[in-house]
Amino acid sequence: MTKTIHRPRGRCPEMVKFLQDYVEGTLDSDVAARFERHLSTCPGCVAFLNTYRETVRIGRSLREEEVPPDLKERILATIPRREGKGLGK
Amino acid sequence: MPTLIEKRAAVRERPSPAGDDALLIRRCRACDEAAFAELVDRFSPFVYRVVRRMVYVEDGVEDIVQEAFIQVFRNIGRFRGDSALSTWIYRIAINAARMHLRAQRVSKRIPREALVPIDPDGHMRHIPDWTRIPERTLLRRDLRRTLDSAIAGLPTPYRTVYLLAEVEGLPHAETARVLGVRVPTVKTRLHRARLQLRRILAETIEEERI
Numbered sequence: 416m417t418k419t420i421h422r423p424r425g426r427c428p429e430m431v432k433f434l435q436d437y438v439e440g441t442l443d444s445d446v447a448a449r450f451e452r453h454l455s456t457c458p459g460c461v462a463f464l465n466t467y468r469e470t471v472r473i474g475r476s477l478r479e480e481e482v483p484p485d486l487k488e489r490i491l492a493t494i495p496r497r498e499g500k501g502l503g504k
Numbered sequence: 505m506p507t508l509i510e511k512r513a514a515v516r517e518r519p520s521p522a523g524d525d526a527l528l529i530r531r532c533r534a535c536d537e538a539a540f541a542e543l544v545d546r547f548s549p550f551v552y553r554v555v556r557r558m559v560y561v562e563d564g565v566e567d568i569v570q571e572a573f574i575q576v577f578r579n580i581g582r583f584r585g586d587s588a589l590s591t592w593i594y595r596i597a598i599n600a601a602r603m604h605l606r607a608q609r610v611s612k613r614i615p616r617e618a619l620v621p622i623d624p625d626g627h628m629r630h631i632p633d634w635t636r637i638p639e640r641t642l643l644r645r646d647l648r649r650t651l652d653s654a655i656a657g658l659p660t661p662y663r664t665v666y667l668l669a670e671v672e673g674l675p676h677a678e679t680a681r682v683l684g685v686r687v688p689t690v691k692t693r694l695h696r697a698r699l700q701l702r703r704i705l706a707e708t709i710e711e712e713r714i
Contacts (some may be wrong), residue, residue: 470651474698476648
């Protein structure tokens with residue numbers, strides 16, 4: 416890990432506004448090109464992008480969580496007995 | 505060329521065929537047990553994950569999930585198809601979790617000061633690039649657990665959007681429909697939640713390295 420902390424420069428706050436759309440791939444191509452040009456000269460924004468993107472990746476990995484193995488059986492065992500026939504009518 | 509994130513999003517966002525949903529609904533209304541099982545099989549993992557992270561309690565999550573499905577089966581006869589079946593079920597699950605949270609607040613089991621306020625300007629904090637820590641270190645493996653815990657500290661509106669749009673990968677438009685908010689609201693809340701969580705991950709790493 417780098418110990419260097421790069422202070423934001425004049426254009427960085429403007430660039431940060433584009434971050435979400437850039438990471439989600441929805442940024443207009445012209446703006447994306449401008450964003451990338453800025454990245455090529457700004458290590459601070461590169462660090463920002465890396466940590467933002469990694470936060471997204473870790474967040475999405477939480478979907479891989481296992482659910483209790485008996486959950487479906489518990490739901491099915493309870494609902495028909497409580498609701499009986501003619502559901503929702 | 506689509507990025508990896510775009511490819512993953514496309515996989516997650518693939519909708520189920522509306523015709524299949526209509527048939528499943530008709531079979532459930534006719535008390536077809538195989539249809540109940542199919543519906544539970546398809547939606548219970550999502551409902552469980554979202555409810556667990558919405559309420560963050562050790563016990564009682566499965567009761568809330570069961571209650572959500574009771575509502576689904578009780579009301580499926582009145583489901584008019586104005587939205588996708590998934591959207592309707594997700595909305596019921598979120599409402600079941602919200603009811604539980606409201607009950608908790610009444611009994612003051614969650615002190616308000618325990619909630620982490622969203623910092624809209626948090627993006628301007630100077631955070632070192634912690635992504636350069638080697639993947640195999642214990643620290644990196646712990647980040648997933650840290651993030652999971654940190655989600656609990658997000659204010660409910662942000663947490664709800666984050667769970668649906670980020671963790672479960674719903675498209676922004678469907679997240680907006682489930683929650684009854686506008687798409688720009690979803691984007692703003694998701695972005696701020698990410699910034700908050702990113703900052704917490706960075707702080708955790710800094711604390712671990714001291």
